[in-house]
Amino acid sequence: MDLYQHLQKLPKVELHLHLEGAIRPQTAVELARKNGVSLPHSDRPDELYDYNTLDAFLDVYDAISKTIVKVDDFRRITYEMLQSASQSGARHVEFFISPHAHEGVPFARQFEGIRLGISDAQVDFGVTSLIIPGMNRELGPERGEAYLDEILANRGDDVVGLGLDYFEAPYPPEPFAKVFARARESGLKLSAHCGEAGPAAYVRGCYEVLKVDRLDHGYNVVDDPALMAELRDAGILFTCCPSTTQFTTPHRDLGSPSHPIRVMKQAGLAVSIHSDDPPMFNTDLNGEYVIAMDQMQFSAADIKTAVLATIDHAWVDETTKRNWRQDWMPEIDAVINAL
Ligand code: ADE
Numbered sequence: 001m002d003l004y005q006h007l008q009k010l011p012k013v014e015l016h017l018h019l020e021g022a023i024r025p026q027t028a029v030e031l032a033r034k035n036g037v038s039l040p041h042s043d044r045p046d047e048l049y050d051y052n053t054l055d056a057f058l059d060v061y062d063a064i065s066k067t068i069v070k071v072d073d074f075r076r077i078t079y080e081m082l083q084s085a086s087q088s089g090a091r092h093v094e095f096f097i098s099p100h101a102h103e104g105v106p107f108a109r110q111f112e113g114i115r116l117g118i119s120d121a122q123v124d125f126g127v128t129s130l131i132i133p134g135m136n137r138e139l140g141p142e143r144g145e146a147y148l149d150e151i152l153a154n155r156g157d158d159v160v161g162l163g164l165d166y167f168e169a170p171y172p173p174e175p176f177a178k179v180f181a182r183a184r185e186s187g188l189k190l191s192a193h194c195g196e197a198g199p200a201a202y203v204r205g206c207y208e209v210l211k212v213d214r215l216d217h218g219y220n221v222v223d224d225p226a227l228m229a230e231l232r233d234a235g236i237l238f239t240c241c242p243s244t245t246q247f248t249t250p251h252r253d254l255g256s257p258s259h260p261i262r263v264m265k266q267a268g269l270a271v272s273i274h275s276d277d278p279p280m281f282n283t284d285l286n287g288e289y290v291i292a293m294d295q296m297q298f299s300a301a302d303i304k305t306a307v308l309a310t311i312d313h314a315w316v317d318e319t320t321k322r323n324w325r326q327d328w329m330p331e332i333d334a335v336i337n338a339l
């Protein structure tokens with residue numbers, strides 16, 4: 001059995017995945033045709049996902065999001081995403097959604113389809129899931145306030161947090177302090193993409209000013225050793241996505257000793273492994289674990305630490321976490337000990 005097949009059996013928790021970035025290219029092409037929406041540069045599934053920068057990636061992400069229109073489209077992409085995650089060994093998935101990217105589609109319709117996909121996938125694959133609406137930082141804090149209102153109006157027990165994503169560099173986190181504080185007061189957990197295209201100062205801003213519970217990516221923290229030490233001591237989780245760095249950051253060599261994920265792990269930061277936008281970055285959750293071991297010097301013990309961190313930092317109650325640890329530990333140990 002090869003490493004991929006072996007690690008497939010490792011129970012996993014996916015904490016950093018975007019629903020719209022998980023659309024299979026074939027599905028995007030079919031839905032575009034059905035809904036009369038045009039796709040960028042190609043309507044051939046094998047040519048659709050072609051980009052080399054965060055900017056160019058986000059353009060395609062927005063374009064394919066516009067192919068998702070009907071309730072059943074949202075059900076289908078959610079179900080297919082959870083099917084793929086579950087084939088990778090995911091038992092629980094907390095995923096981002098980008099409702100603003102589906103221009104003109106009411107939030108209520110989007111949530112209806114997503115919820116159908118979640119419940120169908122739970123029945124068919126036994127995978128549980130929670131929703132984290134992502135706030136597009138490029139739209140600014142005022143539209144962010146209106147966005148939060150819409151999210152709260154469509155909220156159920158399954159909406160567990162608020163994220164911050166899209167293009168980072170000219171959009172520092174501090175202006176979002178007020179809207180993030182309101183989300184917190186409304187009972188939502190918080191996370192933010194940072195340190196992917198933005199500097200270490202944005203990582204600090206997300207932690208100190210937005211007061212997030214998890215940091216998504218965070219790679220440029222390596223430029224600020226004092227901040228690294230602080231965040232190591234705080235135990236905050238960095239949800240890292242190896243393949244993404246090959247498309248959206250200058251860190252394209254996954255095997256380099258100076259790759260930030262490797263540096264962060266070596267510095268003792270809590271890092272976990274995730275798939276971000278799996279088909280768009282030509283990967284899946286299990287493939288990211290394989291990359292961590294094959295190319296980023298994660299030992300068997302590091303993999304176990306990373307998996308346990310995803311359990312510890314999931315946004316579920318303590319009883320659920322205790323049950324997961326109890327139920328999954330024999331399987332986790334069997335996989336880890338045979339590595
Ligand atoms: N949305 C989906 N993937 C993203 C990423 N890697 N960075 C910022 N926004 C995103």
Ligand code: ZN
Nearest residue numbers: 016193216276
């Ligand atoms: Zn992401």
